[in-house]
Amino acid sequence: MEEKISNKARIFKILFSVLLFGGLWGIVEATLGTVLHLPIVHRTMFLSSTTILVPIAYFLMGACYKRTQNYRSIFYMGVLAASIKAISCAIFMMSFNPCFYMLLEAMAMGVAVLVIRPKNVISFAGLGTMILANFIYLGSSTFLRVNVATSSSALVMQNIETYVFKFNAVAILYTFAFGAALFGVMKLAEHYSWNFSKVKEIVYHPAFASSVAAVALVVTIVLH
Numbered sequence: 001m002e003e004k005i006s007n008k009a010r011i012f013k014i015l016f017s018v019l020l021f022g023g024l025w026g027i028v029e030a031t032l033g034t035v036l037h038l039p040i041v042h043r044t045m046f047l048s049s050t051t052i053l054v055p056i057a058y059f060l061m062g063a064c065y066k067r068t069q070n071y072r073s074i075f076y077m078g079v080l081a082a083s084i085k086a087i088s089c090a091i092f093m094m095s096f097n098p099c100f101y102m103l104l105e106a107m108a109m110g111v112a113v114l115v116i117r118p119k120n121v122i123s124f125a126g127l128g129t130m131i132l133a134n135f136i137y138l139g140s141s142t143f144l145r146v147n148v149a150t151s152s153s154a155l156v157m158q159n160i161e162t163y164v165f166k167f168n169a170v171a172i173l174y175t176f177a178f179g180a181a182l183f184g185v186m187k188l189a190e191h192y193s194w195n196f197s198k199v200k201e202i203v204y205h206p207a208f209a210s211s212v213a214a215v216a217l218v219v220t221i222v223l224h
Contacts, residue, residue, distance in 0.1 A: 026081045059175075
């Protein structure tokens, strides 16, 4: 009986963690993604919005994995976030390509987590996991973007150089800066003994997690 209760609790923990972090991913894609794709922002930003949005998605997937200790939760997150985006694409008859790329991001992060198995998101192992995931994602997406069988070798190499190396280098810099900032906040919290237990209770509550997923759907549709 205790084993059944334990399994049920584990399943619910995975479910609501996926709803929470998958919903946050959807909200980030809809809000920050919209801002980064504005012409005035896109022109002034170095390289691509991918170099910012993808690392944030990896961080959220890493946080979900840390909470659940189940790498499959990463794939579930990808399915949820892609499904939210797919609903918006279906309503407004837009391309489903972003949904496929979101699934590819989740698959890349899942593989990287299986290889490295980081204990903490904000750590060198966590950074290494995100770097490996980005290499897998950018390498795979490059071959999806370019028809290797029919394209010239020069075009293939140009895309590999741009998407796999340049984009990855910038994404690593953004990830390192973001991680360093979070690490600084964590150290401040330790120094001043900040207590986030009440905040965690609210954030990880099933009702809050479900609300985040619902808000992600609404925001994605509104900001399509």
